[in-house]
Amino acid sequence: EADIYQxxxxxxxxxxxxxxxxxxxxxxxxxxxxxxxxxxxxxxxIHYSYxxxxxxxxxxxxxxxxxxxxxxxxxxxxxxxxxxxxxxxxCASTGTSGRYNEQFFGPGTRLTVL
Amino acid sequence: xxxxxxxxxxFNVPEGATVAFNCTYSNSASQSFFWxxxxxxxxxxxxxxxxxxxxxxxxxxxxxxxxSQYISLLIRDSKLSDSATYLCAVNPHSGxxxxxxxxxxxxxxxxx
Numbered sequence: 422e423a424d425i426y427q428x429x430x431x432x433x434x435x436x437x438x439x440x441x442x443x444x445x446x447x448x449x450x451x452x453x454x455x456x457x458x459x460x461x462x463x464x465x466x467i468h469y470s471y472x473x474x475x476x477x478x479x480x481x482x483x484x485x486x487x488x489x490x491x492x493x494x495x496x497x498x499x500x501x502x503x504x505x506x507x508x509x510x511x512c513a514s515t516g517t518s519g520r521y522n523e524q525f526f527g528p529g530t531r532l533t534v535l
Numbered sequence: 536x537x538x539x540x541x542x543x544x545x546f547n548v549p550e551g552a553t554v555a556f557n558c559t560y561s562n563s564a565s566q567s568f569f570w571x572x573x574x575x576x577x578x579x580x581x582x583x584x585x586x587x588x589x590x591x592x593x594x595x596x597x598x599x600x601x602x603s604q605y606i607s608l609l610i611r612d613s614k615l616s617d618s619a620t621y622l623c624a625v626n627p628h629s630g631x632x633x634x635x636x637x638x639x640x641x642x643x644x645x646x647x
Binding site: 462522524525526 | 626
């Protein structure tokens, strides 16, 4: 089992609130990712990070922001939540050792904005 | 054209059947290939890495065809518990942090 954690698992919040979704991994992986996935739909990469102090936007434009101050921690922040942000947010990480660089996912945060 | 394409299904098969999924990729320089399983409203879980020589894990066999740029997943003697969405993933950028591009998934339902 991969050691990657996300909190909260479920969040219901009102429009306009600032939220931070937490993601931590204890595997020492340098590469971390945030995906957004609506029910029954495909994964969309919204942010990724090479390592500490390195972040990049993914394929899907997102109003969220990320930071990477510590290797193990990759939080995602929405300054002002809107109903269009309702979705599942999945965090993932990959190591650089090994030939195949397998990517492991956290359990996800299911966000509902009212 | 999408970088990674899968037949969305759904595939509805009886228990005990053999079922195969294909996944095509557009970048011939792709280096790594994977199959993930995703249950409804859960995170994707790594099922198999796909090795260039093909590999087998119990009832599951994965193969890579570089010439035709596709990977396949074969499930033999399917069980009810195999019902899920199967995602293929490809690393289209060797050495880059972007790592994986996922297909949209193939839905499998195994019927009693």
